[in-house]
Amino acid sequence: MDITKFVVSQRDKALLVGDYGSYRKQLSRRLLVVRKKLNYASRGRKYTPKTPITAEDIARNHEFVHLLLLSAERAWALAMHTKSTHTADGSRGVTGSTKRHITSKLQKSVSYATHLVNLLQEKDGSETLSHSLLEARAYQQSLRGAIAFEKRDWERCLQSLSETRLLYTSFAQLAGTKQDDLFRDLLSSNIDPSMRYAAYQLKLPRTMSIDTIVARHVQRTDNAYVSEVLKSNPDLLQGLGGSARKSGVGKPQDMPKTIKWRSRTVDLEDASTVQALASLSAAEAKLAYFLSANQHLDLKGKAAAYDDVLLPSQDAVDATKTAIDELTAEGVAQGDPRMQSLQITRTAVNYNLVSWRIGRNRVLCGEHDGATFKSETNRKPRKQRASEESRVTQEEESNGRKLTRLKERVVLYDSIIQSLDSVTEFPGVAADQAFVEELEAKRAYFSSLRCLAIARSHTLHGSKRNALALLARALELSSESSLSRVPFDQSAADGATKLEVRPEQTKFLKDLLERIVLQYRALVELEEIDSAASKAKSTNPLPLIERLDEYPSKGVDLTNLVTYPPKVQAVPVKPIFLDVAWDYIDYPSRPRKGATAVADRQAEQEAPKSEPKREAKKGWFGFGRS
16 A cells, blocks of 8 residues: 555646645545445435444455545645635735634544554554554654644644654655655655744754754654664664764765865865765765666666766755855855855855766766767567567667757757856856866867767768868867866766866877768768769760770769760871971961971072073984984
């Protein structure tokens, strides 16, 4: 019987879409259904006394437990609806008659819860209290605390709520992850705010934690329920009000007395800040131990473990800010040593919070901060006959899924860069030039990774030219992020991943980008060659025999080897000979000039003058007939 889960689920479902009034109506309808199911519906007149529920009824059917819980919840919902209705109007508060009505309904809900506790105790009949009985007791005490809260009996309110919180805390430690979240949400939303207000009314110090209040106000004597919880977990109350806490690995951890930021070390004077930093140290040790013991855990599982550190980190930031606000309200000047120490502490805890947030995002990015990108395979079972063994097929990741993963990485890189930019707004950071240069180098490192992720998305779209431009920019940023000149904290890098960037990580990124840039330059060059060849082919499709000086990058067109049938066309023949003999050859379309004309004139001038013409001899032998 999960009593707490049943009550919380009923409230969440109803209050998610309505108010306490709709919750009460829903409980009335549910009560009618349960009564008819159990044959427990009242017959005859409305106010006929009902048969009381006994332990035998609960042993026979657990629906009787739900019947009592629904009745208690309906009375509680009516009280809360009446209170919210009268407090919604700020002009008038809760009057005396209304307050008595609210208290009466809460008392009625307590009577149902008390009856359930008595029946479960009678049903068990043993010295060992069952888990259901402890849950019913916690529910009963929460309702008693609500009555004391309305009556302004702050001492009794703290006593009841302290026992409730102690029981729910023990349940959270023994339950799994889902049940743990259930109990912690219940404490943070209902129990803790009421305890804080009651402690404020009792004028308890604001620096006193909830655990200390529980340790002081829980009733340990003559309380079998608290004794049963402490029997199973003896250390539950020992560490709540003491001066030391236990770390995640089981070793006691002392409260810190100083905090170091860069080259400065200041003393811690505020109690809430000291306690928050002690909780943070314990959470950091627990996270380091968890990650070392679960190295093969997936990325989301490792990132989820960071939440246990981010919460106490935020608590430390809030505690420091509250301490500064209190000193400011008291009129303490900014130059006061206490104020200066708190400002340094505030910068340190804020930077630590930013470091853990960035570390969580880096874990989600993957190996080498997302510099490498491997395709994932989807494993899907193939449907077969029942007699055959089930086989598993592996399907390659689609481009759409790859683009989604790259988009998620870009969002993580943007968050990291935004967190780094917020560090410069912390007190005293802008004046530290060396620290600002270190932040700029880290910003260039993550900006380079961002450009690399965007370039890969352009590659999937087939735009290699844009990818090359982004890769060149990434290579330029990786060269700027040379962290060899920046002091490196090896102790901070040995534990869980935070903001620290190791020199080998920047070197790996730079070498990777150099190789990818060379590869994409070659790809873009080949793409341009192919584009030029395709353009030339489309404008002037010459046969292959006339393009033997070109490399066919896209293959040979076997349908365009030669021109057939051949066409009559001019063919150059002996061009060197014709160039030399140009001036010595007569062409039909070319007038006589140049060297040929000069040669003709010289021949005419050098020709000898003609002798007088002799009479020709006649006959065969020089003599003839005259």
